[in-house]
Amino acid sequence: GESEESEEEKRAKNFDVLKYDGIKALKMGKANYAIRCFNEALKLQEDVEILEHLVNAYTREERMEDAVNTTTRMLEIEPENVQVLLLRARLNYVIEKYAEVVTDCEQVIRLDVKQLTAYLLQGRAKKLSGDLLGALVILSQAIQLKGDFSEALLLRAEILLELKNYQDGLEDIEKVVQLLPEEEHAYLV
Numbered sequence: 001g002e003s004e005e006s007e008e009e010k011r012a013k014n015f016d017v018l019k020y021d022g023i024k025a026l027k028m029g030k031a032n033y034a035i036r037c038f039n040e041a042l043k044l045q046e047d048v049e050i051l052e053h054l055v056n057a058y059t060r061e062e063r064m065e066d067a068v069n070t071t072t073r074m075l076e077i078e079p080e081n082v083q084v085l086l087l088r089a090r091l092n093y094v095i096e097k098y099a100e101v102v103t104d105c106e107q108v109i110r111l112d113v114k115q116l117t118a119y120l121l122q123g124r125a126k127k128l129s130g131d132l133l134g135a136l137v138i139l140s141q142a143i144q145l146k147g148d149f150s151e152a153l154l155l156r157a158e159i160l161l162e163l164k165n166y167q168d169g170l171e172d173i174e175k176v177v178q179l180l181p182e183e184e185h186a187y188l189v
Contacts, residue, residue, distance in 0.1 A: 015044045023053060031060040048077055055087065064095045082112050089121055101125035116142055120151055132159050150179045157189050 022037030038054040041047070051074045058067035071088035078084065089104035105122035108115050119142030126135035139156040143149055153172045160169030169189070176186040 011044050015041050015047075018044070019047075019050055022050070022057075026053060026057055026060075031057045035061070046073075046077065048074055051077075055091075059091070064091055067091050068095070068097075080111055082108050082115060085111075086115070086117055086121070089118070089125075093121060093125060096128075098125040098129040102129075114145060116146055116149060116152070119145075120149075120155070123152065123155055127155065127159055132163060135159055136163075148175070148179055150176050150183070153179075154183070154186055154189065157186075161189060 018037045018041035022034040022041065025031075025034040025037060034057045035054065038050050038057065041050050042054070051070055055067045055070045055074075058064070058070060068088060068091045071084055071091065074084045075081065075088070085104045085108045089101045089108070092098075092100040092104065102122050102125050105118040105125070108118035109122075112118075119138050123135045123139040123142070126132075126138060136156060136159055139152045139159070142152040143156065146152075153176045157169040157172035157176065160166070160172065173186055173189050176183060180186065
């Protein structure tokens with residue numbers, strides 16, 4: 001019994017050493033070393049905190065696919081974690097996987113209907129994938145939740161301009177200019 005206990009203690013100690021070495025390396029800007037530490041620690045024990053640090057390290061190294069895969073591992077542990085779903089959606093947005101962005105954002109909205117970031121991100125992804133009407137619908141839902149949601153108003157105005165619906169687009173832009181008079185892009189639209 002004692003040898004098993006000491007083996008368990010050894011694993012826990014190694015896990016902690018690897019975890020804190022990885023965190024320290026990440027703070028010092030040595031993301032590659034941090035990645036190695038975190039992956040070794042994860043071999044000993046699956047841990048959400050280490051997975052979060054690993055996503056951060058992969059992102060610093062611009063290894064977005066690895067970061068996305070790591071967020072997927074996090075969601076296997078906590079499938080209804082809204083923040084992790086949004087993080088994965090943002091990472092997929094960066095690597096232009098818009099269908100995955102839409103799917104994650106839809107799940108976020110199912111879990112938290114007032115999560116405005118999910119509406120905006122989904123609207124951007126739909127716009128970039130060519131689904132302008134779908135983007136208008138989701139942005140309009142966000143604006144219904146928050147009438148002064150300037151980012152959604154601006155994006156909706158851009159889409160309305162593309163669709164040559166100038167009157168409605170102008171109404172949205174006028175609201176944006178009222179809310180954010182310093183926003184240069186609003187004046188360009």
